[in-house]
Amino acid sequence: MDLKTLTYLVVGATFALYIGIAIWARASSTREFYVAGTGVHPVANGMATAADWMSAASFISMAGLIAFLGYDASVYLMGWTGGYVLLALLLAPYLRKFGKFTVPEFIGDRFYSKGARLVAVICLIVASITYVIGQMKGVGVAFGRFLEVPFEIGVMVGMGIVFVYAVLGGMKGITYTQIAQYCVLIFAYTVPAIFISFNLTGNPVPQIGLGGTMSDGSGVLLLDKLDQVVTDLGFSAYTMQKGSTLNIFLLTLSLMIGTAGLPHVIVRFFTVPKVSDARVSAGWALVFIAILYTTAPAVGAMARLNLMDTIQTGEVGAADGNLVYEERPQWFRNWETTGLLKFEDKNGDGRIQYYNDKDEAFAAKAATYGWEGNEMVKVDRDIMVLANPEIAQLPNWVIALVAAGGLAAALSTAAGLLLAISSAISHDLLKGMIAPNISEKKELLASRIAMAGAIVVAGYLGMNPPGFAAQVVALAFGLAASSLFPALMMGIFNKRMNREGAIVGMLAGLTSTLVYIFWFKGWFFIPGTEMAANSPDNWIMGISPEAFGAVGALINFLAATAVSKVTTAPPEEIQHLVEDIRVPKGAAVAVDH
Amino acid sequence: MSEQKNGQDYWKANLKLIGFCLTIWFVVSYLFGIILVDQLNAISIGGYQLGFWFAQQGSIYVFVVLIFFYAFRMNKLDRQFDVHEE
Numbered sequence: 001m002d003l004k005t006l007t008y009l010v011v012g013a014t015f016a017l018y019i020g021i022a023i024w025a026r027a028s029s030t031r032e033f034y035v036a037g038t039g040v041h042p043v044a045n046g047m048a049t050a051a052d053w054m055s056a057a058s059f060i061s062m063a064g065l066i067a068f069l070g071y072d073a074s075v076y077l078m079g080w081t082g083g084y085v086l087l088a089l090l091l092a093p094y095l096r097k098f099g100k101f102t103v104p105e106f107i108g109d110r111f112y113s114k115g116a117r118l119v120a121v122i123c124l125i126v127a128s129i130t131y132v133i134g135q136m137k138g139v140g141v142a143f144g145r146f147l148e149v150p151f152e153i154g155v156m157v158g159m160g161i162v163f164v165y166a167v168l169g170g171m172k173g174i175t176y177t178q179i180a181q182y183c184v185l186i187f188a189y190t191v192p193a194i195f196i197s198f199n200l201t202g203n204p205v206p207q208i209g210l211g212g213t214m215s216d217g218s219g220v221l222l223l224d225k226l227d228q229v230v231t232d233l234g235f236s237a238y239t240m241q242k243g244s245t246l247n248i249f250l251l252t253l254s255l256m257i258g259t260a261g262l263p264h265v266i267v268r269f270f271t272v273p274k275v276s277d278a279r280v281s282a283g284w285a286l287v288f289i290a291i292l293y294t295t296a297p298a299v300g301a302m303a304r305l306n307l308m309d310t311i312q313t314g315e316v317g318a319a320d321g322n323l324v325y326e327e328r329p330q331w332f333r334n335w336e337t338t339g340l341l342k343f344e345d346k347n348g349d350g351r352i353q354y355y356n357d358k359d360e361a362f363a364a365k366a367a368t369y370g371w372e373g374n375e376m377v378k379v380d381r382d383i384m385v386l387a388n389p390e391i392a393q394l395p396n397w398v399i400a401l402v403a404a405g406g407l408a409a410a411l412s413t414a415a416g417l418l419l420a421i422s423s424a425i426s427h428d429l430l431k432g433m434i435a436p437n438i439s440e441k442k443e444l445l446a447s448r449i450a451m452a453g454a455i456v457v458a459g460y461l462g463m464n465p466p467g468f469a470a471q472v473v474a475l476a477f478g479l480a481a482s483s484l485f486p487a488l489m490m491g492i493f494n495k496r497m498n499r500e501g502a503i504v505g506m507l508a509g510l511t512s513t514l515v516y517i518f519w520f521k522g523w524f525f526i527p528g529t530e531m532a533a534n535s536p537d538n539w540i541m542g543i544s545p546e547a548f549g550a551v552g553a554l555i556n557f558l559a560a561t562a563v564s565k566v567t568t569a570p571p572e573e574i575q576h577l578v579e580d581i582r583v584p585k586g587a588a589v590a591v592d593h
Numbered sequence: 594m595s596e597q598k599n600g601q602d603y604w605k606a607n608l609k610l611i612g613f614c615l616t617i618w619f620v621v622s623y624l625f626g627i628i629l630v631d632q633l634n635a636i637s638i639g640g641y642q643l644g645f646w647f648a649q650q651g652s653i654y655v656f657v658v659l660i661f662f663y664a665f666r667m668n669k670l671d672r673q674f675d676v677h678e679e
Contacts, residue, residue, distance in 0.1 A: 066649075071630075074648035078622045081653045085618045088660045089611050093667075207650060211640035221640045239645045241630060249627050274678050276668055283660035290653050297649040582604055583676040 003396045007146050010400040011407060014184055015161055018177045018411075022165030025173045030444050033170030034101040034423050035270040040175055042277040046284025048175045049268045051182035051408070052416035053080075053259075053285070054292060055131075056138025059185060059409035062293075064381030066300030067307075070238035073300070075248055079255025081286060081293055086260040086485075088282035092269040094492045096278035097581045101270065102420075103263040103484065104428045110491040111502040112574055114433055119506050121428045123483045124263045125421055127476040129458070131264075132417040136462025138410035145338060145386065146403035152463050158411060159459040166415050167451050171271060174415045181408035186291055188405025191398055192389045193295045196302050199392060206298030226301055229308045232316050233355040234362025238301065244542045254549035258477030261485030264420035275584035303384040306391050311354045311376070317369045322351040331390035335383050342378035347371060354379075418458065422450035478517055478545075482509035482552025490560055495578045497560060500567040505560025513552030517545040603674040607667065614663050622652040 001009075027033040040048070058080070066073040098106050104124060108117025136155050143154025165173040190206075197209035201222055214220050220228075227237045236242055259265065268285075269278045310329065314321035325343060335341040343352060347370055354376040357363045386406075389398045426447035431438055438446070483506045490497040490505070518524065520534040532538040534545065543551065569575075580586070625633060626648035633644035641650070671677035 071645055071648060074626060074645075077649055078626055078652050081656050082618065082622050085614070085656050085659055089614055089663055208639075210650075211638075211646070213640065223641065223645070239634070239642055245627060249623060252622065252627065276664070276671065276678065279664035279667055280661065283657065283664055286653075286657050286660055290657055294650055294653055579600060582607075583600060584671055584678050585676040586678075 001396070003399060004148065006396050007400040007403050010397070011147065011404045014180075014404045014408065017180055018161060019164050021176045021180060022168050022173045025169045025176045027168070027170040027172045027444075030101070030427075030440050030447065032172045033444055033447050034419075034427060035267070036170075036172040036175045038099075038271055038273055040271040040273075042272050042281035043284050044179055045175070045268060045272050045277075045281045046286075047182045047288050048178035049265065049281070049285035050288035050292075051178040051185065051412035052268055053265055053289060053413070054185065054409055055413035056135055056142075056406060056410035058292065058296075059189065059406055060138065060142075060382050060385050063296045063299040063303065064384035066297055067304040067384045068381055070236075070242075071240060072242050072248065073297075075251045075255065077293055077297065079252045080259055081289060082252070083256040083259025084282050084286040084289070086256060087265070087269070088279055090489055091260060091266060091485075091492070092278040092282050093275045093584070094581045095266060095488070096269055096272065097275045097584060099270075101267075102423050102427050103266050103488070104424060105432065107484075107487055107491065107502070108428070108432065110574065110577065111487075111497075111499045112571065113499045113503065116487075116499060116503050116506070117428060117432060119503065119510075120484065120487070121424050123479050123506075123510065124424050127262065127479045128264060128417045128421045129461070131476045132414055132421070132454075132458040133461045133465055135410045135414035135417070136458050137465060139407060139414070140462060142403060142406040142410065146400075146406075155459055155462045158407070158414070159455050162411060162415050162418065163452065163455050166418055166455070167448050170447065170451070171267075171419055174419055175271060177415070178412045181412040182288060184401075184408040185405040185412075186288070188398075188401040188408075189292055189299075189385075190295055192392055192394055192402065193299050193302075195394055195398075196306070196388065196392045197298055200302055200305070206295045206302075210298040210301055222305070223301065226305050226308075229305065229312070233308070233312065234359040234366070235356045238304070244536070247536075247539075247542050247544055247547050250543055250550045251547035254481050254547050254553075255477055257485045257553055258481035258549050261480035261483075261488065262476070263424075263480075263484065264416040266488075267420060267423075268416070299385065299388065303388060303391070307379070307384075308354070310391075311352050322353055324351050326350065328352070329391075331387050334390065335387055340378065340380035340383050342376070344375055344377045346373045346375050352376065414458065418451060418454045421454045422447055425450040425454075475517065478513045478549040478552065479510065481549030482513040482556055486553050486556040486560065490557070492578065492581065494561075494564075495575055496564060496569055498564050498567055498570040501560040501562075501564030504563040505556040508559035509552040509556030512555045513548055516540075516548045516552070520545045599674055600676070603670065603676055606670055606674070610663065610666055610670070614659050617655065617659060621647055621655040626652050 031037050062076060065076060095106055100106060104117045104120035107120040108114060139158035140151040140155040143149050143157065144151045165177050193206040194204045197206040198204045200215060201209040201212035202215035203209040203212045210222060212222055214222055214225055223239055227239055231237050269281060272278050272281050311323050312321060313323050332341065352375055353371045355366055355374055357374040386402065389402055426443060430446055431443050486509060487502050487506050519531045522529040536542050625644065630644035630648060634642035636643040638646055
């Protein structure tokens with residue numbers, strides 16, 4: 001069977017599975033729609049959280065980032081996992097005890113203020129919409145590359161699938177499809193990694209293989225060899241730190257507290273039956289995430305080594321040391337047709353020279369070999385995962401599986417985000433502010449309409465991405481880190497924190513972070529409106545816009561504490577509420593309205 | 594009154610446990626993985642440089658253990674202070 005038919009079959013089978021689950025797990029009440037009836041087993045919720053969390057970026061892009069950044073990519077590995085420790089210790093159990101449906105609802109009740117709730121809704125919607133655009137794009141790209149259908153059709157098919165199970169099943173349908181999607185994506189990610197690790201090091205466990213010796217008989221450690229190969233060609237050593245320590249520190253911290261503050265992740269912990277389940281469920285979520293996140297460094301390093309070795313076949317500088325272009329392997333040809341790999345024979349010798357021509361010392365040395373510039377003019381980092389099975393010469397069904405895995409990662413994250421958006425609209429805005437007396441049946445209908453609307457908007461933006469789509473990460477994490485996380489944490493840990501402090505803190509954190517991001521990336525990301533070039537020389541103390549969320553959070557904490565000290569304490573019933581959410585007792589039956 | 598006192602003691606014990614866990618969280622990622630990475634890289638552990646291992650593998654394993662440790666200890670505290678769920 002040819003690859004395309006096989007891919008259609010595998011992807012079609014997974015889609016049929018998702019729809020089957022959707023029909024089985026229909027939501028019949030708002031409790032089921034928003035929080036899956038709080039009946040999800042903690043291990044199941046952990047798995048669903050992992051799928052919810054790991055997006056197209058984690059699945060497709062992260063290993064490529066690691067491959068080209070080496071040690072410096074550790075910020076993503078630690079940042080996107082360490083946040084779960086904060087979530088488990090500082091937020092999830094208490095918000096579960098509070099027992100309502102949405103994150104803005106907690107902020108509104110705890111700070112006895114519709115204004116605070118509205119600020120939280122706006123942060124949530126902006127962060128989630130920017131995030132979901134990337135997922136829709138990921139769906140379109142995956143379809144385009146593997147099934148050769150036009151990008152727009154791909155996005156529409158993706159929208160259709162999400163529509164069926166998210167509108168029908170709400171959180172309940174999403175939870176059970178996410179569990180299926182996790183299984184698909186983790187299988188698709190680890191199988192090629194196991195084969196590649198075995199090929200290179202003789203050890204099938206990628207986490208151990210990465211620290212193992214090469215199986216080519218040389219007895220050299222894989223990471224030492226990689227350092228050697230890349231530095232020989234003028235690149236910086238793989239395991240060496242390149243960025244500034246302060247920036248790496250703050251970027252890691254921003255990603256951690258941003259992760260803990262993202263509403264679509266927090267709300268997953270509202271679905272488990274008990275407070276103690278919320279704690280342990282965060283642990284299970286991290287187990288399932290860690291399987292992929294500890295495999296990714298191996299995939300990145302091994303893919304980089306394979307790529308370098310494929311091109312630099314012999315000694316650097318020797319006349320026959322480089323791959324003859326006409327003899328390039330099949331996967332190289334395949335990815336050239338997608339435009340993600342590009343070769344340009346600058347010195348006309350018919351061989352490929354791939355080296356760092358930005359490094360002046362090495363470029364001068366290369367010139368003595370007769371090299372006239374780096375000839376791999378484009379190596380898209382995304383191909384590191386996508387081309388992996390082909391590079392390792394794995395059977396076609398594995399390649400088909402990677403396509404289904406990428407789609408599962410994008411769809412599961414999109415669904416989680418869409419639920420966060422639609423419940424903010426139907427529950428926080430409609431029920432909470434505009435029409436408090438609306439019946440449950442009408443609210444359920446409204447939430448379905450909001451979901452459908454959110455899907456259409458997300459799909460439209462996915463097809464016509466605004467210029468800032470690439471800046472999603474900085475914005476979504478910056479918002480969550482600087483506004484939502486501190487407000488939630490102070491709401492639980494500082495009994496004296498009042499309405500005035502929380503609102504001023506959120507606005508101060510939000511504004512400072514937004515201004516810092518816009519300063520270097522343009523106001524509302526409009527090109528040409530930036531106030532200073534986005535380069536380390538201009539950043540305050542070398543802090544990049546992506547890393548500023550942690551500083552924004554600090555500003556939030558300081559401003560909120562200062563203001564709350566000089567204004568009146570929160571009313572007594574609010575102080576009782578805080579005491580109540582601090583103890584697990586009495587949460588077995590979640591509070592309804 | 595005693596119930597209130599019990600609640601406060603429970604909360605203090607919880608804060609102590611959180612402080613302990615977050616110290617480890619900080620040490621394995623920020624201290625070992627970032628601040629001391631160069632010094633630790635002089636040591637090697639099964640083919641990895643130690644600092645690099647903490648940054649790309651070790652810290653994640655410790656995070657997982659930390660959450661389960663916290664959940665386990667909190668379940669004990671819940672019972673000890675009689676604030677556990679039915």
